[in-house]
Amino acid sequence: MVSKVLVATAQHLQERGQALWPPEVLTPERLLKHYPQETWRVAWENGQPVGTFCLLRADPFFWPDDPAGEAFYLHKLGVHPAAQGRGLAQKLLHFAVQETREAGRPWLKLDTASDRSKLRALYNDFGFEDVDERQVGAYYVVRMRMEILP
Template identity: 35%
Template structure:
């Protein structure tokens, strides 16, 4: 599958929020601590969509197959770092599209957007309490470069050059 994200609009807010909530519930049921249940209010998604941060992969059967939130700075997690980088948050794939390669495609798309904008790195983070997600990101070519202690939890900071290819590419 090759992702063709489009900018999220007001019509996507409910679908993005519902996807996030469904993944929060699924992770909680599995004992995975990444996104606590109810940690992303709809109003925050709405404001981020209005700010142009969210991109979606439309799907005629399920409305939104996947999402990614792309930022050009991330002081909350990465501090005041002047390195030209693109930052990924909110990478989500509807479970009905899991295993299709959509997550990796969205990361490759984000890296290409970053490269086109002059970034040299694609950066993201995950909770240290979620080693499976870290392994996934490492399989996508990311390497751990730091840690951010947020008081209630700590996150691993990961990055890859925007030109890097994931391990599944040949």
């Protein structure tokens, strides 16, 4: 179900000339290899998955210097094209903030491709601040964070 949402999202973006994730990295097997099943959150509408994200308790690849327990790390936020334009991305982000707060973590952090201006704007408008831009492995990313107040 998570894979279907992310593949539909990726294909829609690719059709618009805004490729984000290659579909081959969105297979259930690949996703579960990097993101355990219990870290996924799914939004449902009429019995169908329409949105998803992953919330990790640690992210040593993109945030290697973070102390344990400091943050939750958001990955793979996706909204199915059939559900876009209705504020679902913001609702998913609110849920991630709520879960981070309930866990007592002071930060919600993420990374995104540095050349994705619309996605960066979504996160900035929601309240994330840019931390830095860097190359991590083969990726050029902007790392972002949001302070979570009790």
